[in-house]
Amino acid sequence: MIRPGQSVLEVRHLRKKIGRRWIIEDVTFNVLAGEIFGFLGPNGAGKTTTIRMLVDLIKPTKGTIEICGYDVRRQPEQALARIGAIVENPEVYPYLTGWENLEQFARMLPGVDAARIQEVVELVRLDQRIHDKVRTYSLGMRQRLGIAQALLGRPKLLILDEPTNGLDPKGIKEMRDFIRRLAEQGMAVFVSSHLLSEIQLLCDRVAIISSGRVLAVGCVDELIANQSNYVVWEAEPRVRVVELLKRSGIPIIPQPEAVLDDSVMAGIAPDAVICQMESSRMADFVESFTAEGLRIQSVYKLNPTLEQLFLEMTEGETIE
Numbered sequence: 309m310i311r312p313g314q315s316v317l318e319v320r321h322l323r324k325k326i327g328r329r330w331i332i333e334d335v336t337f338n339v340l341a342g343e344i345f346g347f348l349g350p351n352g353a354g355k356t357t358t359i360r361m362l363v364d365l366i367k368p369t370k371g372t373i374e375i376c377g378y379d380v381r382r383q384p385e386q387a388l389a390r391i392g393a394i395v396e397n398p399e400v401y402p403y404l405t406g407w408e409n410l411e412q413f414a415r416m417l418p419g420v421d422a423a424r425i426q427e428v429v430e431l432v433r434l435d436q437r438i439h440d441k442v443r444t445y446s447l448g449m450r451q452r453l454g455i456a457q458a459l460l461g462r463p464k465l466l467i468l469d470e471p472t473n474g475l476d477p478k479g480i481k482e483m484r485d486f487i488r489r490l491a492e493q494g495m496a497v498f499v500s501s502h503l504l505s506e507i508q509l510l511c512d513r514v515a516i517i518s519s520g521r522v523l524a525v526g527c528v529d530e531l532i533a534n535q536s537n538y539v540v541w542e543a544e545p546r547v548r549v550v551e552l553l554k555r556s557g558i559p560i561i562p563q564p565e566a567v568l569d570d571s572v573m574a575g576i577a578p579d580a581v582i583c584q585m586e587s588s589r590m591a592d593f594v595e596s597f598t599a600e601g602l603r604i605q606s607v608y609k610l611n612p613t614l615e616q617l618f619l620e621m622t623e624g625e626t627i628e
């Protein structure tokens with residue numbers, strides 16, 4: 309029995325060498341029961357390679373992966389029985405109905421009967437169309453059928469590679485709500501995505517991966533709060549603001565539009581000065597600016613989005 313908050317997936321110091329290259333250099337994280345965990349990284353960061361090791365499609369060069377305490381390499385049967393995964397395109401037969409597809413798949417799983425199939429069909433809300441041929445399904449419905457397949461064996465951990473890829477906004481929202489329901493029922497859900505805003509909306513915790521290394525792991529809000537040290541000064545004269553900040557060794561962001569979202573930039577006065585400073589130092593600077601005769605219209609801390617945090621950490625590597 310897995311309790312909420314108990315570790316379901318433990319990945320420790322995972323490394324993978326292909327040919328002469330270390331594709332994965334050092335990846336460590338865990339995923340807890342009842343949480344949605346995001347795996348974020350730019351193109352080529354190593355997400356797919358990591359996922360392929362999680363489901364035992366390829367072998368790690370170093371490091372360990374445990375699922376509910378079972379080592380994926382040494383106890384693959386026990387470990388893999390506890391994972392439901394959609395990695396690469398799930399195999400579905402378009403000329404069969406959704407139900408027939410699930411029946412086919414269930415044959416490989418011990419203890420999965422018609423009642424269980426009906427249960428997952430209701431869970432993914434396909435009951436209205438489950439007896440129609442899959443070729444008549446929308447992409448979102450096919451995706452949900454894939455998830456139904458992955459859920460048949462009552463996994464403790466669900467691994468989804470880019471689950472909202474190709475879906476329209478309505479489909480994305482449905483998928484998000486659905487993933488949340490699964491986590492609420494106690495499942496651990498691991499989601500890889502390049503859609504940062506999506507991860508920010510969906511996930512409880514996130515690992516940021518770049519060039520085969522995990523750069524940060526944590527609660528999305530905490531990561532953002534720790535990283536957020538951008539302070540905006542709307543004060544006059546501007547040259548004096550820059551001068552005084554520089555004199556105190558405070559770095560000024562020369563091109564804020566390169567690191568901040570357009571939506572964030574739109575809310576900032578065009579002649580504002582944006583610098584990096586601990587917010588605890590703001591009050592002292594307000595005092596000294598006032599003493600120097602500067603007029604301060606406003607001063608505030610920016611809350612970066614996950615996207616900015618990510619760009620900072622990966623030093624502007626392009627995201628897919």
Ligand SMILES: Nc1ncnc2c1ncn2[C@@H]1O[C@H](COP(=O)(O)OP(=O)(O)OP(=O)(O)O)[C@@H](O)[C@H]1O
Nearest residue numbers: 326327331349350351352353354355356357358628
């Ligand atoms: N079999 C392989 N042989 C050689 N290089 C590989 C192999 N598989 C992956 N790579 C390389 O390893 C790096 C990581 O690839 P991976 O597919 O894991 O990244 P990713 O984060 O999933 O990116 P994407 O989202 O583009 O798939 C890339 O530079 C890729 O070219």
